C-alpha cells in the first residue's frame with residue numbers, strides 16, 4: 001500500500017522507501033557503470049524497477065515527494081554532465097515478453113519497456129518474426145529505443161516501425177494505451193521527447209517469414225557494425241544527428257553522415273583529457289578512462305566549431321544530455 005505523505009516527520013528518503021520498498025532505494029548511488037559512456041555521475045536517489053508496478057510506483061512517488069525523475073534503460077544514449085543528479089533515477093529492469101495473438105502469418109507481441117533490445121532481436125529472429133532483425137547489436141532497452149526511435153540505416157529500419165500500441169504513464173501517474181500514431185515517429189524522434197511520458201509496455205505486430213532470412217539480415221547488420229564502429233569501448237554511439245537533406249544538397253555532398261563531416265574537419269583521433277573522437281568512426285566519442293565533463297564539453301565545442309567553419313552546419317546532439 002502506498003503510504004500518505006502528509007503529516008509525516010520522516011525525511012524524503014524514508015518516505016521514498018515507504019513507496020518503493022525499504023531495501024530498494026539507494027542514496028548517492030554511483031551510476032557511472034550504468035552509462036555506456038562511463039561519464040562519472042551519481043544519483044541522489046536510485047531505484048531499480050523490476051516490474052510494471054515498480055515503474056508506476058516510482059512515478060507516483062516522485063510526484064508525491066516533488067522529486068525530479070529520470071528513467072534510464074541501458075544508459076546507451078545518455079550523457080550526464082551534472083556529476084550529482086538530484087531527484088530519483090530509475091533504472092528499468094522490467095523484463096517480460098508475451099505473445100498476445102498469433103495466426104499463420106503474424107504475431108502480436110507484448111514486450112516490457114525494460115526488455116534488452118539485442119535479446120529481443122535474437123529471440124524474434126529464431127522464431128521467424130520479422131521487424132527487429134537489423135537492430136542486432138543495438139544496446140539498450142525497448143523503452144529507450146521507442147523514446148529515441150532508434151534506427152538502422154542499411155537498409156533503413158526504425159525501431160518504432162512495427163509498433164501497434166503502447167501502454168504509457170505520464171508524470172502525474174495517469175496510465176493509458178496509445179496507438180503508434182501518438183508517437184509521431186521521425187528520425188531520432190518520438191513525441192515522448194516532448195511529453196516526458198514513460199513507456200511501460202509496447203505491443204508490436206510482426207510478420208512471420210523464414211528465420212533463415214532474418215538470421216542473415218541480422219548477421220549482415222552486426223558485421224557492418226563491427227567493420228565501421230569501435231567495439232568494446234565506453235561510448236554512447238553516434239553523438240550527433242546526421243545533417244538534413246537540405247544541407248546535404250546545399251553542400252553538394254554524397255552523404256548526410258555527421259561522422260563524415262567530423263572526419264573531413266580533421267577530427268578523427270582528436271583527444272581532450274580522456275575523451276577522444278574515435279579513429280574508426282568520427283561520430284563516436286570514446287571515454288578512455290576517467291573522462292571529465294569539462295573535457296567532453298571542450299571536445300564537443302571543438303567539433304561543432306570546426307564543422308561549422310568548414311561546412312556552415314550546426315551539428316545537433318543525438319544523445320540525450322542531462
Ligand SMILES: Cc1cc2nc3c(=O)[nH]c(=O)nc-3n(C[C@H](O)[C@H](O)[C@H](O)COP(=O)(O)OP(=O)(O)OC[C@H]3O[C@@H](n4cnc5c(N)ncnc54)[C@H](O)[C@@H]3O)c2cc1C
Nearest residue numbers: 073074075076077078140141143144145150151198199237
Ligand atoms: C555502441 C553503440 C551503438 C549504438 N548504435 C545505435 C544505432 O545503430 N542506432 C541508434 O539509433 N542508436 C544507437 N545507439 C544509441 C542507443 O543505443 C539507442 O538510442 C538506444 O535505443 C537507447 O536505449 P537505452 O535503453 O539505452 O536508453 P537510455 O540511454 O537509457 O535513455 C535514452 C532516453 O530514453 C529515455 N527512456 C529510457 N527508457 C524509457 C522509457 N521506458 N520510457 C520513456 N523514455 C525512456 C531516457 O529517459 C532518455 O531520455 C548506440 C549506442 C551505442 C553505445
